[in-house]
Amino acid sequence: MTAKKIVKLSIGRPKQMNYKEGEMLTGIDKKRVESAHLGFDGFEGDDVADKKHHGGPDRAVCVYPHEHYAFWENEFGTGLPDAPFGENLTVTNMTERDVCVGDIYRIGSALIQVTQGRMPCVTINKQTQKQKLMKRMIDTGYTGYLCRVIEPGTIKHDDEVECVESGTVSVYESHEAYYHDKENIELLKRVTAVDVLADRWKTRLEERLKRLMEGN
Template sequence: MIELVNFATGLPKKMKYGQDKEMDTGICKESVNEAFLTKEGFIGDGVADLKHHGGPDRAVCVYPYEHYKLWEQEFQTTLPTATFGENLTVTHMLEQDVHIGDIYQLGDAVIQITQGRVPCSTITKRTNLTPLLKRIVETGFTGYLCRVLQEGTVQTNSSITLLEPHPQQVSILFANQIYFHRQKDIEGIKKVLAVQELAEEWRKQLAGRLERLIDR
């Protein structure tokens, strides 16, 4: 049973970090009871860095709740809710079990998995845990992003149900391995690119990488 542990949204705002530094970021989201999900994302939600975040292929950010315990034990700390700027903190939707193109019912809305989340230094600035970013990439425990196939209202007690598993079964964990670690794996890149539902940004990057490898 998938459980929605936390549902969060938030518009970009100032975040203090380090020695009296600050930045505009949408990572500091707050728990909400209800929000309407559009093709561009939740009403009342937003990102500061439009180049690397947001847009129709990255409208919803999901992070597995199980990883919180792992990181808290490893770094001997307590993490705040929605630490990674995710909208949905969920159980039983690990990167190894979720596939690009999988379709889920989320409350009244319908979402589709599109790519792994590419973590950035904002996570380090928020948590003040310098090694965490490296560990997220090493493990592939990045969370992932979704597009919206059907708009609708989502509530904190909404259920999440797998409607259509994608037939090609390319997991987020596998795609993360190819994207971050196996950058010269031609067959692996082809396998990810074969999924038509892959986010356009990842498609462009992986297709470019493949072209350079073949041209050598």
């Protein structure tokens, strides 16, 4: 079995960033570190600026598959900076098709659980200066995913990742239900049946499923 590993561990507090579109306060600019303590609300030394749309217990850790870097660099013809998607953990052998909502992973002394796919925002375009990136992330499903913390602990930049419990619906399938295959009742039923799905996603998808069921 191919080992799941961290490639980069990155954290950063919100700060004023100067983009060509103007200044904004954002926590997307994260820097690589050797290790960091992870609490229930996220890593020490890390935070988000827009707490309405980012962060919170269901979205304490942002994970992004390293395999997608080559895809984006080829598509846009340029390299990418460290943690360009604002991710905390850049990982390998853990793409959205490989990982399920509900998966529980032991990393270092911490335990995390996947709760939802990432909902990319326009700040990613500004940070990378690639104006079509957010849309293309949604098109491809190469969004990464978010996790809650079950057990706090310390994570190191080169830790291996151990799956201790597996879910049944992949992050990619949940992404399809949320963004693309919106009227697929059977898929919506499967996704909403996942008890540990983040509250925001569960509520929205349950409302959509109810409307579809009432219309049939």
